Amino acid sequence: MKRKNNNTMIYTLLLSCLMTATSCNRDSYTPSAIDSIKDNGDITIYTTTNTRSQDFSKGFIDFSTKFNMSPNTITLDPTQKFQTMDGFGAAITGSTCYNLMKMTQEDRTKFLTETFSDDKGMGMNYIRIAIGCSDFSLSEYTCWDKEGKENFALQSEEKQYVLPVLKEILAINPSIKIMGSPWTAPKWMKVNNLTDLKPFDSWTSGQLNPKYYQDYGWYFVQWLQAMKKEGIHVSSITVQNEPLNRGNSASMYMTWQEQQAFIKQALGPQLKAASLDTKIYAFDHNYNYDNIADQNDYPVKIYNDAGAASFIAGAAFHNYGGDKAELLDIHNQRPDKELVFTETSIGEWNEGRNLEKRLMEDMREVALGTVNNWSRAVIVWNLMLDNDKGPNRDGGCQTCYGAVDISKSNFKKITRNSHYYIVGHLSAVVKSGAVRIGASGYTAEGLIYTAFKNIDGSYALVLLNDANENRKITINDTKNHFSYEVPAKSVVSYRWAN
Structure with a gap:
């Protein structure tokens, strides 16, 4: 009799656990994947956990019909408006294009569709390319390596690798924005310093000879027009990639004083004379200005000349030194100028292939961190x-990983790293032209989020849960609300019609 009662009690307890699915074996309980996700619904949701138990999983839930009394409510405020968003994406370097072109056409199209398609994939919509070579090109070159205007031409790396890939991406998503950045001017334009003005025959370091300002401005115009002839509209440029970095395999040192003079005297007027609508972004380097004291606030110092500032849309930043709070500081000094985040990398130094660590850190510091500090774009390397x-070269980064890595043995197997997910979680729900809006309410350690209103009126919210437990969160847009149990250590993106 006693044994029977014990069996009954055990059965009742087990049944209770199965029915509630809350206290028993909670670590393995994934309600967001099993209970609440459907094949269609009011809200589209993408979820990625740092263990890949959910790997950019797509699902749907409906608005709640119940009265909301949840203390864990995030409320959107569409009347509070911040920056307009341009887009999210990655750099399409020579190395990237080489790897893509080694894939079969079928595999490449599948991957590019998953990455760039607005309705069949992540919808990445902003990419960065080099003007000439970068430190991830197959060789060092510019498009004007021999003096004489007749010698300007797009080079074999662009024709064989970069242009075909760009055209395939544009066929998938014609609204892609493209940014161009030079790593160096042609060597014949470079000098050792601005005092001696001696020729500097090296891809690495050197400075732009002021006597070639007009020629270099012409070079930018010619490159933009050559790309346009190929059917590729370049919507923005930066003047110099990492202007305070003398050590890259292809590089050129350019102080804010030099950049201000070049933009004011040559680049700005020449783009205007050619009727090009390409935006110019200043700086394109680290938050901490590489600890060079007189280069602090680099873009703001350029803006202080009204003539130069009139040609400049804003400033671009990288995160290899300093803190994202610099974006807010620059915005506060010049709220009339735009900010874009244009480069970050993962590699051996930061456990770049460790998704359990990097997904959380990169979402916090790069994706949401830059956007919540007024950046209009997020572009990874x-x-x-x-x-x-690889392919990589001596003098460039030989310890970097890609947003994705592809097997060199067969160019088939792809491993998606943190940077692919953090950009994709933004681009999947936040479209070009969206406005970042207010979102407040529920706060907790490790919880970061930001909200947007797209131009079609839909709302988007991207959320990081860097906690060791699931969190049931309610989102309220003042008209509708819904709840979703966000998995531990995950990134979730939502989009729904207003």
């Missing part, structure tokens, strides 16, 4: 490298 971190 190489979209694709092979699993040997």
Whole structure:
């Protein structure tokens, strides 16, 4: 009799656990994947956990019909408006294009569709390319390596690799924005310093000879027009990639004083004379200005000359030194100028292939961190490298990983790293032209989020839960609300019609 009662009690307890699915074996309980996700519904949801138990999983839930009394409510405020968003994406370097072109056409189209398609994929919509070579090109070159205007031409790397890939991406998503950045001017334009003005025959370091300002401005115009002839509209440029970095395999040192003079005297007027609508972004380097004291606030110092500032849309930043709070500081000094985040990398130094760590950190510091500090765009470095971190060159980064890595043995197997997910979680729900809006209410350690209103009127919210437990969160847009149990250590993106 006693044994029977014990069996009954055990059965009742087990049945209770199965029915509530809350206290028993909670670590393995994934209600967001099993109970609440459907094949269609009012809200589209994408979820990625840092263990890949959910790997950019797509699902749907409906608005709640119950009265909302949840203390864990995030409320959107569409009347509070911040910056307009341009887009999210990655760099399409020579190395990336080489790897993509080694894939079969079928595999490449599948991957590019998953990455760039607005309705069949992540919808990435902003990419960065080099004007000439970068440190992830197959060789060092510019498009004007021999003096004489007749010698300007797009080079074999662009024709064989970069242009075909760009055209395939544009066929998938014609609204892609493209940014161009030079790593160096042609060597014949470079000098050792601005005092001696001696020729500097090296791809690495050197400075732009002021006597070639007009020629270099012409070079930008010619490159933009050459790309346009190929059917590629470049919507923005930066003047110099990492202007305070003398050490890259292809590089050129350019102080704010030099950049201000070049933009004011040559680049700005020449783009205007050519009727090009390409935006110019200043700086394009680290938050901490590489600890060079007189270069602090680099873009603001350029803006202080009204003539130069009139040609400049804003400033671009990288995160290899300093803190994202610099974006807010620059915005507060010049709220009339735009901010874009244009480069970050993962590699051996930061456990770049450790998704459990990097997904959380990169979402916090790069994706949501820059957007919540007024950045209009988030662009990570190489979209694709092979699993040997290449192709790479001496003098460039030989310890970098791509947003995705592809197997060098067969160019088939793809490993998606943190940068692919953090950009994709934004681009999937936040479209070009969206406005970041207010979102407040529920706060908790490790919880970061930001909200947007798209131009079609739909709302989007991207959320990071960097906690060791699931959190049931309610989202309220003042008209409708819904609840979703956000998995531990995950990133979730939502989009719904207003």
